[in-house]
Amino acid sequence: MTELEQIESALLSYLPSDNCTEKQLIESMKYSLMAGGKRIRPRLILEFCKLCGGDTEAAMPFACAIEMIHTYSLIHDDLPCMDDDDLRRGKPSNHKKFGEDIALLAGDALQSLAFSVMLSPKSVESVGADAAAKSAFVLAECCGANGMVGGQTIDLEYENQKASLKILNEMHQKKTGALINAACQIGCIIAGASKEKIQAAGKYAEKIGLAFQIIDDILDVTSDEETFGKPVGSDLQNNKSTFVTSIGIEKCRELASVLTKEAIDCLKEFQGDTEELINIANSLLIRKN
Amino acid sequence: MTELEQIESALLSYLPSDNCTEKQLIESMKYSLMAGGKRIRPRLILEFCKLCGGDTEAAMPFACAIEMIHTYSLIHDDLPCMDDDDLRRGKPSNHKKFGEDIALLAGDALQSLAFSVMLSPKSVESVGADAAAKSAFVLAECCGANGMVGGQTIDLEYENQKASLKILNEMHQKKTGALINAACQIGCIIAGASKEKIQAAGKYAEKIGLAFQIIDDILDVTSDEETFGKPVGSDLQNNKSTFVTSIGIEKCRELASVLTKEAIDCLKEFQGDTEELINIANSLLIRKN
Numbered sequence: 001m002t003e004l005e006q007i008e009s010a011l012l013s014y015l016p017s018d019n020c021t022e023k024q025l026i027e028s029m030k031y032s033l034m035a036g037g038k039r040i041r042p043r044l045i046l047e048f049c050k051l052c053g054g055d056t057e058a059a060m061p062f063a064c065a066i067e068m069i070h071t072y073s074l075i076h077d078d079l080p081c082m083d084d085d086d087l088r089r090g091k092p093s094n095h096k097k098f099g100e101d102i103a104l105l106a107g108d109a110l111q112s113l114a115f116s117v118m119l120s121p122k123s124v125e126s127v128g129a130d131a132a133a134k135s136a137f138v139l140a141e142c143c144g145a146n147g148m149v150g151g152q153t154i155d156l157e158y159e160n161q162k163a164s165l166k167i168l169n170e171m172h173q174k175k176t177g178a179l180i181n182a183a184c185q186i187g188c189i190i191a192g193a194s195k196e197k198i199q200a201a202g203k204y205a206e207k208i209g210l211a212f213q214i215i216d217d218i219l220d221v222t223s224d225e226e227t228f229g230k231p232v233g234s235d236l237q238n239n240k241s242t243f244v245t246s247i248g249i250e251k252c253r254e255l256a257s258v259l260t261k262e263a264i265d266c267l268k269e270f271q272g273d274t275e276e277l278i279n280i281a282n283s284l285l286i287r288k289n
Numbered sequence: 290m291t292e293l294e295q296i297e298s299a300l301l302s303y304l305p306s307d308n309c310t311e312k313q314l315i316e317s318m319k320y321s322l323m324a325g326g327k328r329i330r331p332r333l334i335l336e337f338c339k340l341c342g343g344d345t346e347a348a349m350p351f352a353c354a355i356e357m358i359h360t361y362s363l364i365h366d367d368l369p370c371m372d373d374d375d376l377r378r379g380k381p382s383n384h385k386k387f388g389e390d391i392a393l394l395a396g397d398a399l400q401s402l403a404f405s406v407m408l409s410p411k412s413v414e415s416v417g418a419d420a421a422a423k424s425a426f427v428l429a430e431c432c433g434a435n436g437m438v439g440g441q442t443i444d445l446e447y448e449n450q451k452a453s454l455k456i457l458n459e460m461h462q463k464k465t466g467a468l469i470n471a472a473c474q475i476g477c478i479i480a481g482a483s484k485e486k487i488q489a490a491g492k493y494a495e496k497i498g499l500a501f502q503i504i505d506d507i508l509d510v511t512s513d514e515e516t517f518g519k520p521v522g523s524d525l526q527n528n529k530s531t532f533v534t535s536i537g538i539e540k541c542r543e544l545a546s547v548l549t550k551e552a553i554d555c556l557k558e559f560q561g562d563t564e565e566l567i568n569i570a571n572s573l574l575i576r577k578n
Contacts (some may be wrong), residue, residue, distance in 0.1 A: 021459055022439035024446065029434065076397060079370075081389035100370035100447055104393070105438050108365060108400065110434030115404050119426035129418035134426065137408035144401030145318065149394050150311035156390055158311065170310055 007042045008034070008203075010060045011067060011137050014117050026156035028098040028106035033071045035089050036286075041066045043280060045184035048201050054191025058126035061222070062135050062186050070179060072110035075103050077152070083234070087225070088238070135186045142182035145154045151175025163241035169210070177209030177217075190262050200269035204277070207263035211256040212284050217242040218252055219288070227288050260285045293441050293564070296331045297323070299349045300356060303406050311407035316389040317395035318402070322360050324378050325575075330355045332569060333472035334479075337490050340561050343480025347415035351424050351475050358432045359468060364392050368443070370537035372523070376514070388495035401403045416479050423474045431471035440464025451529035458499070465505075466498030489558035493566070500545040506531040507541050508577070516577050 001009070011033055018026040034036050041061035049059040078085040078093035079100060086096050095103035117123065118136045127135075140149060151174030158167060184201035193201075220235045221244055243252050263281045267274040290298070300322055306313040331352035338348040355544050367382035368389060375385050384392035406412065407425045411484055416424075417561040430436060440463030447456060473490035482490075509524045532541050550572045556563040 016434050020435065021456065022434065025439060025442040027436055081393060093541060104365060104370060105442055109434040109438040111428050112438065116429040116433055119422045124422050128423045133408045133413050133418045133422045136404060140401050140404040142406055145305045145311065145398040146309065147376060149398040151312060153311040153314040153394055158359060167310065172546060208312050255332055283294040
């Protein structure tokens, strides 16, 4: 099995059985969680864990947990009271398929499931209670009020007003960057890596996270719905400040390229095979969806 | 300070500072978290912890975490796509005050904050990583797809069809009971209590949880909006199966009374002062809101 197949199979195994009264909820959770995607965040956890000499099998619950958090945020983001998107990864968004009420609850339950999976007796036995608690704490902080959800709030607030480059940076660092940062740090924590390594992983994360967002802004104006897998042009339509509206497409491409090189430089802190982490950084730069 | 005042003050202390770009989100979280209420779940954690010889100060993060989970569920429950309630605890519900988007995010962030607070370095230092991870796991399970959120799903599913008494029981055991159960168990876990004691606490919880829900169903038909603090008659209006529609008001009163006595009997497993836990059980039986 490839690493990606291992992640898919583990994700499926952590979903509760749908042989229960709340069957529809479980189906809705499964619909979004198993909808494919690049699984960047889980792969980052596994790669950093491997690079620091850790056991990737023990890291798997954490890899799946972060994807559950990411998935819940996408479900809630698509709701009519948020971005009101009908399409996600080329398929009807969760609330289009299951209704708003079930979509809301599926997101809520995926967040709980993430913490359940990280802190299960089996997971605690594999990585130790200290590393499990520390990793779950990092994820909780990164996805909460001063992390991912904070970033979404800033995004809402600046929907119809011009955001400075400083605000744009803060918004993206929180909205997208925080979770990528959590992934890279957690991989190191589970492997028992040094503070210096955890810090270097955090810097790599910060840079690829920002590059990721800049590319997203570019694709929103240059791609088409079929390739991108979600509606394009929505930023312009919503009058949103983006990196593209702030500094233009050409400077955006340059900046993303520089950030990717800087991210790859951060990997010098590590001894061992960094090829896959270099690939991830480069693949985010040239991605089409 | 009374115990209730200690809980209020701790809750406030765990909220992130609103001196940040996502100020509105923090205000929205604070609005609902600090809206009063009986704080039953935190009190149950503290009381069981005390009863089992544990340190209530160390238990406080967990007491606050469970109230954060409870609060997030109320915010999401009130949303237009769910119960669409304009009033909560006598005040405009969160989305009426802050808008649906912020209310959704405030609920999401309160769930993350609960896990942050339980697993913070300070909390882990106080109770040990094992007890912290175990308690957070119990809470995650109880509030997730086969717990609280599962119960809400069953509730939605049976909104316009008759539910059997078995389904009603399952729904309430999950929707309300699971969180009360988590509270009683976590109090014991933090104090390092025996399996037998954790089990007895779970039984006490199950019985007061069910009594709580039966009283809720009674109040929905016998109270008025001002006393109840939320709209009344909504069950009938929504054509919902309740304990009252299933077995009638008189049998409901009897059943709630029997369950309360049985709950109090479960406390015989414990040596020590059970007065407050007896009071809580009795207060739920005679409550007006």
